[in-house]
Amino acid sequence: MKFLQQHFPLLLIAAVIFSIPAKAQLITQKTLSLEASKKIVAAAVVYAKEKAAPGGAIAVVDNGGNLIYLERLDGTFAAASEVAIKKANTSALFKAPSAKLENAINSGRQALITVGHTFLQGGIPITIDGQVVGAIGVSGSASAQQDEDIAIAGTKANISN
Numbered sequence: 001m002k003f004l005q006q007h008f009p010l011l012l013i014a015a016v017i018f019s020i021p022a023k024a025q026l027i028t029q030k031t032l033s034l035e036a037s038k039k040i041v042a043a044a045v046v047y048a049k050e051k052a053a054p055g056g057a058i059a060v061v062d063n064g065g066n067l068i069y070l071e072r073l074d075g076t077f078a079a080a081s082e083v084a085i086k087k088a089n090t091s092a093l094f095k096a097p098s099a100k101l102e103n104a105i106n107s108g109r110q111a112l113i114t115v116g117h118t119f120l121q122g123g124i125p126i127t128i129d130g131q132v133v134g135a136i137g138v139s140g141s142a143s144a145q146q147d148e149d150i151a152i153a154g155t156k157a158n159i160s161n
Contacts (some may be wrong), residue, residue: 022105032126032134036159037069040126040136044154048073051143056150057084060126062134065089073140080140081120087147088137091123095132098123099148123146126155 032040037060044058048142060069065088072081091098099121100161112119121144123137136154138147 020043025099029063030128030131030133032060032068032159034068036157037134038155039157041069041071041160043046043157044136044138044150045071045073047153048138048150050148051137051149052148053146055080056141056147057139058150058154059084059088059137060134060154061085061088061092061137063092063132065092065135068134069138076140083120083139084122084136084137086118087120087123087139087151088135089123090117090119091135091137092132093117095125097148098137099144120144122151124148124151124155129157 040060041058048056049057053073055073057070057072057076059067059081059082061067067085067088070081070085087098090101094101094117098119101112101117101119102121105119120139122139123135125132126134126136136151138151138154141147141150
């Protein structure tokens with residue numbers, strides 16, 4: 001008991017010092033819910049129909065590139081679903097539009113091809129408060145530009161409520 005009384009202040013200081021680094025290592029990260037993902041896809045579908053897209057597969061992934069939600073419009077070719085998922089995955093993992101990476105390859109950075117992602121226009125990151133929380137990928141519409149436009153429309157969905 002005498003030892004504890006004599007060394008209590010030192011033990012208290014040590015406990016405080018060792019607890020500070022643990023707290024400093026915690027990061028708060030937002031994540032996409034299934035409900036938010038469905039709202040994003042719904043906004044993309046509305047835009048696609050307004051622009052008379054002949055089809056399209058629309059995928060939303062989390063910030064790790066894992067599929068949360070996928071919807072394929074009628075008239076879309078079967079492989080579009082896989083391509084949309086891969087575009088979204090690429091965009092989420094690189095935290096950039098997939099078109100930026102496609103343009104880098106077309107401008108001579110062919111080594112990017114070797115990393116195993118889909119560098120095709122149509123993947124757009126989804127950001128909340130400056131943090132990439134996922135991405136949307138679209139494939140199978142009338143053009144690569146329309147894929148991207150549909151994806152951008154999806155990112156404008158109100159998912160805050």
